[in-house]
Amino acid sequence: MVDSFNKFFKSLVESSGLNLSRDLNIDEVRYIISKINEYFFTNYEGIGFTNALGEKFEYFSEFHKFWEKYHCEVLNPQIDERKCEGIADILHDVYMKSNKAAFYDLYNTALLKPEEICKVRYFSANQDFRGSRDIVKLFKTYKDDPSIFDKYNINDNPEGFLKSIGVTSLSQNDKRVKYAKTASQILIDLNIEPFDLLVYFNYDIMQIREFLINSRGAGFGNKKTDMFLRDMVVLDVWKDAKNFHEVNVASDINTIKVALRTGILKTKIPLVSSFLDIFCYQYSLIDEMNALAWRKVWEIWHQKYPSECIESPCLIDYFVYRIIGKEFCQESLSIFECETKQHNFKWHSSRNRTCQVCYKNRVKNKAYVIKKVLPCTDCEGYLVIQNSKFVSGDNAVLPNIKECPFESVCKPKTSSFKKLNPPKSISILGQTGWETAKTRTVEGGGGLMA
Ligand SMILES: [Zn+2]
Numbered sequence: 001m002v003d004s005f006n007k008f009f010k011s012l013v014e015s016s017g018l019n020l021s022r023d024l025n026i027d028e029v030r031y032i033i034s035k036i037n038e039y040f041f042t043n044y045e046g047i048g049f050t051n052a053l054g055e056k057f058e059y060f061s062e063f064h065k066f067w068e069k070y071h072c073e074v075l076n077p078q079i080d081e082r083k084c085e086g087i088a089d090i091l092h093d094v095y096m097k098s099n100k101a102a103f104y105d106l107y108n109t110a111l112l113k114p115e116e117i118c119k120v121r122y123f124s125a126n127q128d129f130r131g132s133r134d135i136v137k138l139f140k141t142y143k144d145d146p147s148i149f150d151k152y153n154i155n156d157n158p159e160g161f162l163k164s165i166g167v168t169s170l171s172q173n174d175k176r177v178k179y180a181k182t183a184s185q186i187l188i189d190l191n192i193e194p195f196d197l198l199v200y201f202n203y204d205i206m207q208i209r210e211f212l213i214n215s216r217g218a219g220f221g222n223k224k225t226d227m228f229l230r231d232m233v234v235l236d237v238w239k240d241a242k243n244f245h246e247v248n249v250a251s252d253i254n255t256i257k258v259a260l261r262t263g264i265l266k267t268k269i270p271l272v273s274s275f276l277d278i279f280c281y282q283y284s285l286i287d288e289m290n291a292l293a294w295r296k297v298w299e300i301w302h303q304k305y306p307s308e309c310i311e312s313p314c315l316i317d318y319f320v321y322r323i324i325g326k327e328f329c330q331e332s333l334s335i336f337e338c339e340t341k342q343h344n345f346k347w348h349s350s351r352n353r354t355c356q357v358c359y360k361n362r363v364k365n366k367a368y369v370i371k372k373v374l375p376c377t378d379c380e381g382y383l384v385i386q387n388s389k390f391v392s393g394d395n396a397v398l399p400n401i402k403e404c405p406f407e408s409v410c411k412p413k414t415s416s417f418k419k420l421n422p423p424k425s426i427s428i429l430g431q432t433g434w435e436t437a438k439t440r441t442v443e444g445g446g447g448l449m450a
């Protein structure tokens with residue numbers, strides 16, 4: 001691995017004539033800082049171009065060029081099959097004990113017909129509607145006025161459609177309008193409704209997937225497409241669909257986080273900050289490897305217990321994303337200190353304002369959060385787990401558990417456990433994107449302004 005990194009690093013050590021046996025002097029510090037800035041954050045006439053989003057962009061810096069070529073080799077992500085088997089066994093156990101319910105978030109579809117459910121889901125999935133609560137609301141919107149989801153109406157007035165479904169976020173409005181317009185246009189071109197995609201593509205889920213992802217401008221990225229396809233099969237909208245098992249888990253920061261913390265996916269160094277991951281090379285790589293890691297888990301599970309297994313890796317999503325990722329694997333166990341400073345206590349909610357220790361003795365004192373930790377790393381983590389709606393209450397899918405189901409694989413109470421974080425993505429275009437951060441070496445400055 002030669003390239004520019006070698007040259008950069010050697011220039012720091014050699015060309016500066018550094019004497020490593022004494023402290024640096026200010027001239028040497030200046031030199032090093034300017035060289036680091038030059039290498040990571042500046043470019044020059046003739047540095048060359050890269051491709052992204054189907055366009056050509058001048059490289060941001062020499063490091064950008066290096067990272068494009070070597071990010072995979074540096075991070076070297078690996079799938080740990082032994083850990084995958086551990087997780088597969090746990091998922092099978094959860095599947096049996098919950099009678100499948102932990103994997104199927106069957107929302108109330110308001111008695112809509114399959115064709116109608118499909119239409120609502122098609123035009124909302126590409127706008128990133130994910131939570132079941134939001135989707136149930138949309139089904140009601142459809143009931144109130146089906147014409148809102150008419151492909152011709154959407155095509156004529158995409159802004160009006162977005163308003164009707166309650167999308168008011170101005171930040172991504174241009175993109176959203178384009179998604180609504182294009183998604184309706186591709187149906188008009190084929191002269192079909194969303195429901196007909198199944199027959200049109202010979203009942204093959206993967207053909208539909210390819211078509212949607214390749215329809216540029218329709219907003220169907222991998223994640224949103226997989227979510228849509230999964231819902232159509234799970235909600236029994238599309239019957240007899242082929243190749244459903246080919247659909248991967250909808251990769252996102254929650255499923256990635258759980259993959260890293262359980263160790264089914266490992267990297268040689270902790271993930272780098274998005275400041276270094278120019279143009280999201282790390283993000284895309286980890287995203288892709290995450291889907292493969294969960295697929296490996298599913299393959300092992302399916303092989304060991306063929307008749308006691310979900311039909312596709314994409315069905316792991318609800319359990320890992322919603323229950324583990326958003327509910328259990330969060331720093332939600334709060335450590336409080338009493339305003340008297342006499343004692344601490346742990347509590348499942350950071351919204352509490354009362355000293356619960358004093359309250360037990362009928363004394364009224366305030367308390368403040370001094371720290372938040374993952375429930376699995378603390379011996380009182382059951383406070384959070386037992387208060388989860390997935391554990392207690394009428395619709396609990398994991399009744400009476402006291403710890404996160406993945407504890408035996410993560411081993412969060414041992415010193416080897418690391419609370420690894422998922423990567424963050426950073427945009428190329430726009431005010432906070434790299435394109436506006438560029439500067440020439442000789443000019444100085446550059447970077448982002450919030
Ligand atoms: Zn107190």
Ligand SMILES: [Zn+2]
Pocket residue numbers: 328329374376377404406407410412
């Ligand atoms: Zn944990």
